Amino acid sequence: MEQSLGAVSTQLLRRINAGRVVQFAWDTGAFTASDAIVASGLTRSTVLRVCDELIVKGWIHELSDTREAGAYSKGRPARRYAFRSSAAHVVAVDAGQHHVSAWVTDLQGSVLASSPEPITPRSDSALDRRRAVERAVNLAVDGAGASERSVLAAVIGVPAPTDENGVSPRGDDGFWARMNPGFAQLFGQRGWSVVVENDANLAAIAEGAIGAGVGVSSFVNLLSGARFGAGVMANGALVRGARGGVGELHLLDLVDGVGSADGLGRLAVAWTDAARVKGTIPITSPLAAGQVEALDVFAAARAGDATAVGIVDRLAARLARVCAVLGGLLDTERIIIGGAIAPAADLLIERAEPILAAFMHGQVPTLVASPLGARAVGLGAIHRGLELIRSDPLRFSLNT
Incomplete structure (x- = not known):
């Protein structure tokens, strides 16, 4: 039994050591055994053995030595390695x-x-x-x-x-x-x-890794295109719930002034189509004829089109109510407006912020546009x- 436990312990230690060297290799460029020794705290013999094993397993490969690379001229040349990102x-x-x-x-x-x-x-x-x-x-x-x-x-x-x-x-x-x-x-x-x-x-x-949540421990990423959906980070960890349902926003059906989880992108197009059917869009408006996309509505609002400005104001009021619900429930620092409408979110945010502040009691979450937009998922x-x-x-x- 002692021999069996000893063998298991040895295998586990070898695995741990190999894992440390792989992680180091993953995060660095070309490296020598000396580099890996400093980073991992392992002995030279252990690092050399592990590197040989990782070469066989395919995780790293050996480069030309430092003498051939022109960085070493005396004594025994150091072996150089690199992570195989193409493996x-x-x-x-x-x-x-x-x-x-x-x-x-x-x-x-x-x-x-x-x-x-x-x-x-x-x-x-x-x-x-x-x-x-x-x-x-x-x-x-x-x-x-x-x-x-x-x-x-x-x-x-x-x-x-x-x-x-x-x-x-x-x-x-x-x-x-x-x-x-x-x-x-x-x-x-x-x-x-x-x-x-x-x-x-x-x-x-x-x-959280590369976007508007970097350095923020608690934030909500609010997808706002075809539908509302929220990804919730609290104290640096993703919150999923018992069945993964955290962030499903069907509760918005019950929120006065919202009434559904339909996203701002979908509503921008639907409200434009409704205004066209009613004949309330002037023929000089860029929204008067043809199918429009959500971002077309925001572009028209920036250009001063009255119909588009009215639609954006309605969307901003809706966004403020949704953010008030999320901010009040989750006590979050930041709400990131994401999805396909992110490129136009600044126009919504400047209109939604004062409405949100009037709804909230205490700390008001900061609203920011996602720099990642539709690429975030x-x-x-x-x-x-x-x-x-x-x-x-x-x-x-x-x-x-």
Whole structure:
């Protein structure tokens, strides 16, 4: 028994040591054994042995020595190593309600290929959605010159709550189940580690890593395009809830002056169409004819179009009420206005802030526009996939 425990302890120690060197290699450029010794605190013999093992496993490769590189001229040349960022791949997917986008990255997060795939209302069934996501993923993997075997992890963002197994409830009308028709099982069959996560949560992860949430311990990322959805960070950690439902904002149905979880982008277009039907838009307005997008409404408001200004004012009042609910419930420092309307969010924020201040008691959360916009979900999926691998890289086998 003692020999068995000793063997287990030795294997565990070797794994821990290898993990420390992998993490160091991941975060640095070319390095020598001496560099790794300083960073890890391990002995030279241990570092050299670990590096040899990691070369065999495919995590690092050996470079030309320092003498050949011109940085060393006397004595025994130092061995130089580097992390193999091309050794494997990560798949990231934003499986939105109206579109799908897939990306393939290397282990440093560099995007190697991407593939968009539209989802039309007439073909928006669970089966069609599975096929659209599969097509986007397959095209991105092929475009990256990768293979199914080289993908270690896939992270898929969906407009639905998900539990720890990546499963969504049906919801009142089956919407959530249609948005997430078994993606965890579908891609898990390929041998990948799969995470299916709410899209607003992934956007919040991206904002906290590289966006408007950097350095802020508690914030809400509010996706505001087709629908409202919130990713909540509290004291530096993502808050998901028992079944992943934190941030689902159907409670807005009950909020006076809001009445639904319809997002500002959707409402901007709907209210413009309603004004056109009623004939209240002057023929000189840029909104008078033709289909408009949400950002067209904001552009017209900036140009002084009266109809557009009125719509933006209505949207700002709605946003202020939504933010008052989130700020009051969560005591958050900052609310990040994200999604496809983020490029125009400053116009909403300057109108919403005084209304929000009148609603709030005590500290008022700061409103800021997302610098990531519509890219946030995909960037969050990439970040989440890399973190999944980095948390325990040696449990993955590379195809060397």
